[in-house]
Structure formats: structure tokens, C-alpha cells
Amino acid sequence: MxxxxxxxxxxxxxxxxxxxxxxxxxATDLAAVVDQMLTNLGYEAAGEPKVRAWVGNGTEKLIRRALAGSLDESAADRLPADKYNQAFEIFMALYAEQNGQHxxxxxxxxxxxxxxxxxxxxxxxxxxxxxxxxxxxxxxxxxxxxxxxxxxxxxxxxxxxxxxxxxxxxxxxxxxxxxxxxxxxxxxxxxxxxxxxxxxxxxxxxxxxxxxxxxxxxxxxxxxxxxxx
Structure with a gap:
């Protein structure tokens, strides 16, 4: 049509x-940045397939989903109060460099x-x-x-x-x-x-x-x- x-x-x-x-x-750039963010914080990398499923509702939700390891970002509420702020700062710095590279x-x-x-x-x-x-x-x-x-x-x-x-x-x-x-x-x-x-x-x-x-x-x-x- x-x-x-x-x-x-x-x-x-x-x-x-x-x-x-x-x-x-x-998604390739986003996945690379999310994985670097996670490993910098001591988490395991998520991998591109998972990140592709988390993209689409803004930066905050993407970061929270990555920290929770799930599309349901509510598990991130149980993390220490400063964990999201750390993740946000790391993500923003990395993505400013890598956004659009791939x-x-x-x-x-x-x-x-x-x-x-x-x-x-x-x-x-x-x-x-x-x-x-x-x-x-x-x-x-x-x-x-x-x-x-x-x-x-x-x-x-x-x-x-x-x-x-x-x-x-x-x-x-x-x-x-x-x-x-x-x-x-x-x-x-x-x-x-x-x-x-x-x-x-x-x-x-x-x-x-x-x-x-x-x-x-x-x-x-x-x-x-x-x-x-």
C-alpha cells in the first residue's frame, strides 16, 4: 500500500x-554503551539482544532496565540510592562519545x-x-x-x-x-x-x-x- x-x-x-x-x-551503539556502563559498575554485560528489547522509552528507563536486568525496571528501586545516579553519569559520558558511531x-x-x-x-x-x-x-x-x-x-x-x-x-x-x-x-x-x-x-x-x-x-x-x- x-x-x-x-x-x-x-x-x-x-x-x-x-x-x-x-x-x-x-541499538548497536546503545548496547555497547549500556554494557560498558554495567561492567564499570560491576555488573555483567547485558548483550545487544536484551538492550534492543529495552530501548524505546527514554534514557532513564533504559538505564533502569539495564540495572534491573529486565524490561520491568521496578527491580532497580531496590538498589542503593546513588546507584542510578552513578549509572546515569557513566551512560551520558559514554554515549556522548559513541552515539552514532555504528x-x-x-x-x-x-x-x-x-x-x-x-x-x-x-x-x-x-x-x-x-x-x-x-x-x-x-x-x-x-x-x-x-x-x-x-x-x-x-x-x-x-x-x-x-x-x-x-x-x-x-x-x-x-x-x-x-x-x-x-x-x-x-x-x-x-x-x-x-x-x-x-x-x-x-x-x-x-x-x-x-x-x-x-x-x-x-x-x-x-x-x-x-x-x-
Whole structure:
């Protein structure tokens, strides 16, 4: 199915993209940093498969999940009070160096954003990643030029799936919700789109905590963004 099939035969006026797992495969860098953080604190390394399952809800949750060794980060509450602060400082320092070093833009992304730009569609990134790391990753991956508007995990007091993230992105783009779409890789993206009253396209290759994305209620699921052309 082409993108226009979701918008009454036209290209959408605005498209909001998630970042990690949708535009860029960043899990290799994140896993390397998480494992270094854990070993520096005396824990065993988690390994990339586990870290891939933990990504998607912001830096704080990723660190807490790593400390807990589980997607359920509540076990981190039983750690000494200063353990999270230590972990946070180590993570931030390491990731500032390594963010984007081994990340790769997913196949089909460039083709789609180039086509959308040619059609006059305005685009934004809406992510739970912190602003400094979002800007750094977009720059290092060569995608920054397509996304003047970025709503990140520290832009507002709330993050996805709160619909205020979508609303702010559309305000900054200067457009209505009627011809807007969300493109993401997780249940969080599907839920925030629904809460904001816009349709959502989900990609099957991203980070959805090990759950099959096709069962999460997206308006359309694709294996590559090139399928939308």
C-alpha cells in the first residue's frame, strides 16, 4: 500500500517520525554503551539482544532496565540510592562519545524522506531520546537536513505516548492534524498517534520490546519505508 492510500489519494501535509528503530538502527551503539556502563559498575554485560528489547522509552528507563536486568525496571528501586545516579553519569559520558558511531539509516528511509520533501510534505522527529543525543544522531547519520522540527524526551515535561508531543510538533510545523501521519516502530508510537487523533504507520523491523508490531493496532505495517513509495 502506498502512503497516499491513507490520505485520500494525496501525500500527507505533515509526517512525524520516531527516530530509534524507525529511521536509524541505533541499538548497536546503545548496547555497547549500556554494557560498558554495567561492567564499570560491576555488573555483567547485558548483550545487544536484551538492550534492543529495552530501548524505546527514554534514557532513564533504559538505564533502569539495564540495572534491573529486565524490561520491568521496578527491580532497580531496590538498589542503593546513588546507584542510578552513578549509572546515569557513566551512560551520558559514554554515549556522548559513541552515539552514532555504528548506527545505520534503515533501508528505504532516504528514498521516502526525499519523496516527501519533493511533494511538499513537512517532517518532524518525535522521539523519547534526549535532545542532545537526537541532534547528534541525526547529524552523524546525515538525516538532520530533513527535520527542522524535533520534539525530544526533554522538550516537554512529558514524553510519548502523551499526545502533547504530537501536538507540539504539529504546532511547530504549522499544520493541522487532518493530513498528518505518525511513522514509528512501537506500541508507544501507535498509542500516541491514536491519542492525538492521527493515523500511524508502523515498521516491522524496529524495537517493540519483543512484541509483534502487527498486533498493536497500527493503521498500516510495512517491512520497509520504501513500500510507501
Amino acid at each position: 502506498k502512503l497516499t492510500a491513507l490520505c485520500d489519494g494525496r501525500y500527507p501535509s505533515h509526517v512525524l517520525f520516531d527516530l530509534d528503530g524507525t529511521l536509524v538502527d541505533s 548506527s545505520e539509516v534503515f533501508p528505504g528511509v532516504l528514498e521516502l524522506v526525499e519523496k516527501l520533501a519533493a511533494e511538499g510534505t513537512r517532517m518532524a522527529v518525535v522521539t523519547n531520546k534526549l535532545t542532545r543525543f537526537t541532534d547528534q544522531l541525526l547529524a552523524r547519520s546525515g538525516l538532520a537536513r530533513w527535520f527542522d522540527v524535533r520534539v525530544c524526551g526533554d522538550t516537554l515535561p512529558v514524553m510519548k505516548p502523551d499526545p502533547r508531543t504530537i501536538q507540539l510538533a504539529l504546532e511547530r510545523l504549522g499544520g493541522p492534524v487532518t493530513q498528518a501521519l505518525m511513522v514509528g516502530d512501537s506500541e508507544t508510537d501507535i498509542n500516541v498517534a491514536a491519542a492525538a487523533g492521527i493515523k500511524c504507520i508502523a515498521v516491522s523491523y524496529g524495537y517493540n520490546h519483543g512484541m509483534p508490531i502487527r498486533e498493536q493496532g497500527a493503521d498500516l505495517v510495512v517491512d520497509s519505508l520504501a513500500e510507501l513509495l
